[in-house]
Amino acid sequence: MRITVLTPLWDAFRTARESLSDAVRVAPGWLLFYSTLVLGQAVLPGAQVVLLRRLIDGLDRGHAWVPLIGLTVVVGLMYPLAQVATGCGQRMMLRLRLHYRAELAQVAARLSPSRLSRPDVTTDLEAAQSATWPMADVPGRPVQVLGAGVTSVVLCAAIWSINPWSGGLVLAALVPTVVAFTAIARMESAKWPKVAEKDRVAGYATEQLIQQRPATELAALGSGVKVARLVAERRAGATRIQDGMIGMAMTAELAAAVATVLLFGGALVALVLGGATGGAAAAAVAGTISGLNAIRLCGYAFGTIVTTAPQARIYRRFVRSAPEREPQLVVPRVESVALDNVTFRYPGAPEPALLDVCIEARRGELVALVGVNGAGKSTAVNLLVGSLAPDTGRVLIDRRDAVELSESERLGHFGLLVQEFGRFEFTLRDAIALGSPGPVSDDEIRAALAGTFAADVPLGTQLGQQWGGTGISGGQWQRLALARIRLRNAGVWILDEPTSAIDAEAEREIFAELRRTRDTRITIVVSHRAWTLREMDRIYVIDAGSVVQQGTYPELMAQPDGRFARLFATPPE
Numbered sequence: 001m002r003i004t005v006l007t008p009l010w011d012a013f014r015t016a017r018e019s020l021s022d023a024v025r026v027a028p029g030w031l032l033f034y035s036t037l038v039l040g041q042a043v044l045p046g047a048q049v050v051l052l053r054r055l056i057d058g059l060d061r062g063h064a065w066v067p068l069i070g071l072t073v074v075v076g077l078m079y080p081l082a083q084v085a086t087g088c089g090q091r092m093m094l095r096l097r098l099h100y101r102a103e104l105a106q107v108a109a110r111l112s113p114s115r116l117s118r119p120d121v122t123t124d125l126e127a128a129q130s131a132t133w134p135m136a137d138v139p140g141r142p143v144q145v146l147g148a149g150v151t152s153v154v155l156c157a158a159i160w161s162i163n164p165w166s167g168g169l170v171l172a173a174l175v176p177t178v179v180a181f182t183a184i185a186r187m188e189s190a191k192w193p194k195v196a197e198k199d200r201v202a203g204y205a206t207e208q209l210i211q212q213r214p215a216t217e218l219a220a221l222g223s224g225v226k227v228a229r230l231v232a233e234r235r236a237g238a239t240r241i242q243d244g245m246i247g248m249a250m251t252a253e254l255a256a257a258v259a260t261v262l263l264f265g266g267a268l269v270a271l272v273l274g275g276a277t278g279g280a281a282a283a284a285v286a287g288t289i290s291g292l293n294a295i296r297l298c299g300y301a302f303g304t305i306v307t308t309a310p311q312a313r314i315y316r317r318f319v320r321s322a323p324e325r326e327p328q329l330v331v332p333r334v335e336s337v338a339l340d341n342v343t344f345r346y347p348g349a350p351e352p353a354l355l356d357v358c359i360e361a362r363r364g365e366l367v368a369l370v371g372v373n374g375a376g377k378s379t380a381v382n383l384l385v386g387s388l389a390p391d392t393g394r395v396l397i398d399r400r401d402a403v404e405l406s407e408s409e410r411l412g413h414f415g416l417l418v419q420e421f422g423r424f425e426f427t428l429r430d431a432i433a434l435g436s437p438g439p440v441s442d443d444e445i446r447a448a449l450a451g452t453f454a455a456d457v458p459l460g461t462q463l464g465q466q467w468g469g470t471g472i473s474g475g476q477w478q479r480l481a482l483a484r485i486r487l488r489n490a491g492v493w494i495l496d497e498p499t500s501a502i503d504a505e506a507e508r509e510i511f512a513e514l515r516r517t518r519d520t521r522i523t524i525v526v527s528h529r530a531w532t533l534r535e536m537d538r539i540y541v542i543d544a545g546s547v548v549q550q551g552t553y554p555e556l557m558a559q560p561d562g563r564f565a566r567l568f569a570t571p572p573e
């Protein structure tokens with residue numbers, strides 16, 4: 001029980017400590033500058049009490065100049081110090097924001113396909129992304145809390161000499177704020193993940209309305225308003241939870257504020273009952289007003305740490321759980337790959353997506369996987385490259401069980417063109433260079449683009465109209481994706497519908513080139529186009545997760561009752 005009550009508070013404390021250590025690494029100068037200013041400011045209210053008392057007492061005795069000058073300096077310092085401190089805090093925040101964003105991008109870049117296929121990983125990635133903004137605001141907050149503590153202690157000491165009861169009550173006035181924010185911390189920790197989940201769905205839907213491609217499709221369908229409604233519903237759900245959270249926080253803060261005011265009121269009453277002189281009373285009253293301000297600021301700073309703690313926890317968990325960067329090495333020569341009696345069932349699916357499947361491809365061969373939608377072709381490909389792991393059976397690469405390879409080593413064997421290939425709207429050079437993990441020369445990029453529409457396009461050309469660059473067609477994007485595979489030149493090419501968006505003439509050229517250069521690699525093609533299958537060395541026909549036939553095109557067509565002949569009875573071309 002003790003743990004459940006204190007855990008959120010401990011989280012807030014840990015968040016403050018970790019954020020401060022980030023600031024020490026990332027922006028030490030600004031943190032030091034900021035802390036010095038905040039702590040310098042923190043002693044001013046106490047000094048004000050002492051000087052005000054001396055000034056008022058001194059007025060009667062005719063030596064008020066020294067306290068008057070001192071008070072002028074103290075009051076005069078308050079505003080500029082606060083302004084400069086705010087500026088320093090903002091500059092520290094900017095650097096931290098840059099650091100968190102760059103760090104997260106690095107971590108995201110290290111995620112393997114198998115991790116990226118897990119929904120919990122993508123949820124955490126998105127939550128971590130939205131945490132970078134509030135997290136940058138945290139390191140200044142413990143400094144403010146400390147400053148408020150210093151203010152209270154110094155005020156307490158200054159007022160103590162006037163009336164110890166008043167001094168003690170001023171210090172005790174910090175307690176209700178701490179208690180209230182502990183309660184708020186517990187509530188925030190419990191509810192924040194629910195808000196994040198709803199926000200994630202709303203964020204995804206909003207992206208569909210903002211990103212050029214889906215937004216254009218929705219606009220053409222005239223159905224963007226449905227997505228907008230979904231956004232509104234999810235945001236409203238998140239808002240309702242947040243509304244409740246703010247309501248509860250308001251209640252706790254109000255209760256704390258009332259208790260604080262009562263304690264300050266008690267401090268003033270103690271002052272009067274203690275028979276303080278005019279000067280002492282005026283000084284103590286001014287001090288309690290400053291104390292109220294300090295505690296309000298402390299509450300706000302503490303609140304910021306508390307509300308950011310759950311997000312920061314997700315961010316740090318995500319960053320720490322990311323694997324070390326393992327540089328990928330492309331393997332240009334592979335003799336064979338195979339699925340050996342592989343069975344695989346997706347989690348929660350009633351039936352296996354693949355059952356006892358055996359597929360083999362050797363260097364120099366053109367191998368095709370065919371089957372209707374949902375037959376299991378992409379699953380087979382994902383098992384080969386390692387995005388999925390078989391439940392039973394083995395994946396063999398050069399006759400070696402692929403589990404002996406790290407995921408990165410394994411991926412280095414493959415050049416994979418997926419159906420939903422990326423349309424990377426960078427410069428032409430950068431978009432093609434992504435084909436290889438290492439540095440790439442312009443000559444290599446030119447060689448990869450040879451024979452395509454982009455052969456003579458300057459490599460610095462920006463792609464994508466939304467960036468003021470060149471707009472290109474769907475088929476042209478697919479040619480660029482193929483150029484990346486060419487550039488990569490891995491030992492196994494897996495091409496999932498590589499010419500789905502490409503015109504017939506270019507398609508023939510691409511397949512002619514695949515045949516011409518086949519000896520250097522293993523080529524596995526997923527295709528539904530009959531003519532592209534005619535030149536294949538072996539076609540595996542997959543149906544409902546099983547290989548039901550295999551052979552060359554003429555062999556399979558010679559079995560009129562076979563699955564393949566029924567699929568391609570009327571060739572589409």
Ligand SMILES: Nc1ncnc2c1ncn2[C@@H]1O[C@H](COP(=O)(O)OP(=O)(O)OP(=O)(O)O)[C@@H](O)[C@H]1O
Nearest residue numbers: 346347349353371372373374375376377378379380
């Ligand atoms: N992530 C997943 N979770 C659960 N089931 C899945 C998942 N991905 C695919 N499936 C199911 O596994 C089966 C095989 O799907 P797969 O994507 O391998 O088919 P495919 O032959 O590649 O189809 P297509 O030609 O449409 O690309 C299908 O029944 C599909 O619904």
